[in-house]
Amino acid sequence: MENKNLFQNLYLKQFNESNAIAYSQGFVSSSSNYNFQLLDNAYRNAGKTYAKLKIAIETNNCMSEDCALELTGIKNLEESPQASLDFLSLLISQLSVTEESNFDPNNNYKYTVANGLMKARPGFSKTDGYQAYLDLLPDGSQQISFMGPAFTKTMPDPYDPRFSIQVEDPLVVNNSSLRALIGSDTSLVVSTPDINKDMLRLLTEIGLFAQDMIGENGELRANAKITEEYVMMNTDGSFDYEIIDLGNGKGRNVLKYDLEKIEKKVTPFINAEVAGLMSSEQDVIAAWNVYISKDTSVEEDDQMAQNANAGDASWIYELDLPLQQDKKVLFEIKYKEYFMKNYLKQFTTNQLPTVKEDAAVFDLAEAKKAKAQKFLDDNDLN
Amino acid sequence: MSMVVVGVIGGAASIAGGIFGSSAAKKREEAARKERKRLQNKLNTLEANRQEIINPYEGITNLSELATNLSSQMSNPFANLSVATGAAEMKIEEADLALANTLDTIRATGGGAGGATALAQAALKSKKGVAASIEMQEKQNEDKRAAGEQQLQDKRLAEEKRMQGIAMSEGQRMQQADVAGKQFVFGQTENRQMQELDRTAAMLGASRQAEAQAGMDKTSAITGMLGSISGIAGAMAGGA
Numbered sequence: 001m002e003n004k005n006l007f008q009n010l011y012l013k014q015f016n017e018s019n020a021i022a023y024s025q026g027f028v029s030s031s032s033n034y035n036f037q038l039l040d041n042a043y044r045n046a047g048k049t050y051a052k053l054k055i056a057i058e059t060n061n062c063m064s065e066d067c068a069l070e071l072t073g074i075k076n077l078e079e080s081p082q083a084s085l086d087f088l089s090l091l092i093s094q095l096s097v098t099e100e101s102n103f104d105p106n107n108n109y110k111y112t113v114a115n116g117l118m119k120a121r122p123g124f125s126k127t128d129g130y131q132a133y134l135d136l137l138p139d140g141s142q143q144i145s146f147m148g149p150a151f152t153k154t155m156p157d158p159y160d161p162r163f164s165i166q167v168e169d170p171l172v173v174n175n176s177s178l179r180a181l182i183g184s185d186t187s188l189v190v191s192t193p194d195i196n197k198d199m200l201r202l203l204t205e206i207g208l209f210a211q212d213m214i215g216e217n218g219e220l221r222a223n224a225k226i227t228e229e230y231v232m233m234n235t236d237g238s239f240d241y242e243i244i245d246l247g248n249g250k251g252r253n254v255l256k257y258d259l260e261k262i263e264k265k266v267t268p269f270i271n272a273e274v275a276g277l278m279s280s281e282q283d284v285i286a287a288w289n290v291y292i293s294k295d296t297s298v299e300e301d302d303q304m305a306q307n308a309n310a311g312d313a314s315w316i317y318e319l320d321l322p323l324q325q326d327k328k329v330l331f332e333i334k335y336k337e338y339f340m341k342n343y344l345k346q347f348t349t350n351q352l353p354t355v356k357e358d359a360a361v362f363d364l365a366e367a368k369k370a371k372a373q374k375f376l377d378d379n380d381l382n
Numbered sequence: 383m384s385m386v387v388v389g390v391i392g393g394a395a396s397i398a399g400g401i402f403g404s405s406a407a408k409k410r411e412e413a414a415r416k417e418r419k420r421l422q423n424k425l426n427t428l429e430a431n432r433q434e435i436i437n438p439y440e441g442i443t444n445l446s447e448l449a450t451n452l453s454s455q456m457s458n459p460f461a462n463l464s465v466a467t468g469a470a471e472m473k474i475e476e477a478d479l480a481l482a483n484t485l486d487t488i489r490a491t492g493g494g495a496g497g498a499t500a501l502a503q504a505a506l507k508s509k510k511g512v513a514a515s516i517e518m519q520e521k522q523n524e525d526k527r528a529a530g531e532q533q534l535q536d537k538r539l540a541e542e543k544r545m546q547g548i549a550m551s552e553g554q555r556m557q558q559a560d561v562a563g564k565q566f567v568f569g570q571t572e573n574r575q576m577q578e579l580d581r582t583a584a585m586l587g588a589s590r591q592a593e594a595q596a597g598m599d600k601t602s603a604i605t606g607m608l609g610s611i612s613g614i615a616g617a618m619a620g621g622a
Contacts, residue, residue, distance in 0.1 A: 037392035085401055088391065092405035093412065120390050132390075182412065185419060205581075268431055276424030280416060 003314060008150070009098075009105035012112045021122040032125035036117070038144070039084060042134040050077045076140035084134065087142055087175035092118055094178070094188040102192040104286040106314045110171040111189045113150040124148070141176040185280065190317070192286035193277060199343045202273055206266040208347070226347050228354070230265070232256040239353060243367060251364040255351040262348065263340070270339055274332045281323045284331055285315045292334045403599075411596035418589040425586070458530035477508040 021027050053070045056062050062070045095115035097103060116124040117132055124130050130148030137143060153169035173188070181188060204214045213224040232240040232255075241253035277284055293313045320327065353359045375381075391398040484501050 035389040035392075038390065039397065040392035085397065085404070089401045089404035090408055092402060093408040096405065096409060118390055185415065187412070191413065268428070271431065272424045272427040275427035276420040279419045279423040283416070283420075 003106065003316070005107060005109045006105045006311070006314060008109035009103070009107065009112050012109065012116070013103070013105065015123070016121065027122060030127065032122065032127045034120040034125045036126065036132045038088070038132060038134040042084065042136055043081070046077060046080070046136065050074065053077070072140070079140070080136055080142065083175060084142060087144070087178070090178055090182065091144065091173060097187070097189040097191045100191060102194065102290050104190065104192050104289045106285070106289050106316060107189050110146070110151060114146045114171055117146060141174055143172055143174045146171040187282060190282040190286045192290045193283050195287055195291040198273065199339050202269065202339065203343055206269045208262060208265060224347070225351060225354070226257065226262070230258050230262050232258055239355065239358065241353065241358065243364070244350070245364060246361065249364050250361050251367055252361050253353050253358050255353060257348040259348065262344075266344070267336070270336045271332065274335050278328065281321055282317060284323060285317055285320060288331055289314045292331065292338050407596045407599035410599070411593055414589050414593035414596055418586060418593060421586050421589060458527065458534045474509055474512050477505050481505040
């Protein structure tokens, strides 16, 4: 299934970040009109309406019994300026999520366009065919409508079903609905959790590192090492090293870790972290789409122009919410893998011995000979 | 705030500025609220899925069963004492024999009836003596049996007391071990809970503070818009 949101959002992101508009002679040479005048237009007739209602009440010429409707109308109008300001600020706070660096492109792209329009970004002006209206509705609520080239949908041509046509499909947001949504801890546009920050913090919470390995910023110090409790030991209490080949006949000891024990230790903390994320399933989908599904390393992510995204493996907000149990389980498994592979692994591989003499580079052939001799000695095979 | 963006919103420039300022605060407030919810869920999960703490005293069993009550094996050695009637019977037989011999002699010597009567009385007296002897012996036996029974009861009681003492001391030990075990489990759980609670509570506190700060920022931004709002309201009134 073609994921229109993914393509449109990635296109818009790239468009904004590329500065390509600066090289569009058409744009540079023409004026752009961003005077949507949302409030001015919404309240243009409000004064007259307010006056009519007031007069009707004062002259006892109400249309409704006991002037109930007129009084409600007056009340709504008196409250509406504050409501408009609240509505617009709440809407902008939601739309601005589309500008975040780890924004999930699987969100509805129309919100990205609406944000561009509200922030007067190049390409979303009245001149470009966009329009926005704020309407005061009779029930006291308000709605904002965005229209323009990006707010269309494809429909079969009613005259010839073999073809399709683009029809207007405005983005309409009602203030009472938006308030209710936010009130229930649900976002119109989901902000992707900062998994990198979460996992760096998680490293300090899993109990593998001593307290003095944690810096004042709450993250692990550069020289942090997993405590010796998780390092493999020989029966005589010495470290059980793994020898790595450095080339040119030279080798070096590195610590071996009890990965099973480590996994057992960290799993409850990872599960708790995932449970925390599950408090908002839309956050889980965003984290999945942007980070977890591909389990790419942070280094790889940093090298990419944008964060990795799940592509075809994306979970779709409109289809996958509420999350089914199998997806929750899959998320938990992959989250753990992501953490182990991209954050914990660096502390369990190529760690030099803490015993100074054991940390020196040595001759591999001699080490092998010594190891063989030790085996013979230990097993009384001389 | 550029005039271009002011044009989008319309109204006075301070309105657009206030809306954007308020929206940023709202965003922070929402993020802090989400963070608080996430931390709360995480804390709940940590609490609900804590690893089991073992009770080191769990394997302790009640050893009082090892103590055997021996009282059932005790018996009264005097319970079945028999009366030694053999000698008495012999004495009676001897008396009867002597009486028969004497009677024969009396008959042979042509003795009178008076002698026979005296003899019979002597025999009776002898038998009475025998009966008294048996009775005395029986009484002695009865006394011994009673004394034995008393001793048995005393020993049984002593054994019962010993058993009760063992059971009580063992039960006490078990209870003390149980209490110590529970104290250990409680102590461990408490320590761990406190660590987790302290850490997450601190984070929760920070997120609440962030939420409250964002709320204040929002209020402040909205307050800044009030002048502009009154402008709109004034326009309405002007329309009237």
